[in-house]
Amino acid sequence: MNLNNFESKSAQEILQWTISTYGKKAGLASSFGMEDMILIDLLSKLEGEVTIFTLDTGRLHEETYEVMERARSKYGITITAYFPDKTGIEILQKSKGFFSFRESIENRKECCTIRKIDPLNRALSRLDAWITGLRRDQGLTRVDVKKVAEDENHNTMIKINPLADWSLAMVEEYIKTNDVPVNALHKKNYPSIGCAPCTRSVDKGEDIRSGRWWWENAEHKECGLHPKN
């Protein structure tokens, strides 16, 4: 299978191929941002199912839980939430406090590892392929994203990014036309939403991921969920 052939395929074609090839052994890693909501909407219009999971870091916005619940009820989906290891969190907060991630990149990555990466690895260990809402124009760290690729960071499982070539305008148009529920924070100028203490609103013209870990340089703005292969 030449994975480069997927570059000319539409998001719907890629998702239908994913369902046919992997079924529930493919998992959509959803943080319930606009792109993930589009993927859920597209999947709901296709035959068959994949697994849908989220990483509940314990530091999410209330609005994120609300949109998860709206997605559950509108699409009738089952969402599996993976939580951080409680001992890891207890040790981290006891030794470094509740906002250690603001003190250094090392501390921030430590928190992201416990709250996101370890739970992600647990989720992926049950799957053969994973689907994300990554888009190439989301910032410096994502310009090389392929629609379908081997994920060398996760045991060469297959990573599927059906919206890799979508622009923000396409995302907004799809949501409007298809009446897709979205996180209420998007209307308050939060284009990219992660954990509450590490996300802020952005000003007009600012990079769409500039509100994530805003105290760091752009090249560090990944939590480790999507390192470059």
Ligand code: SF4
């Ligand atoms: S985004 Fe912030 S709060 Fe969330 S896991 Fe990473 S450092 Fe911790």
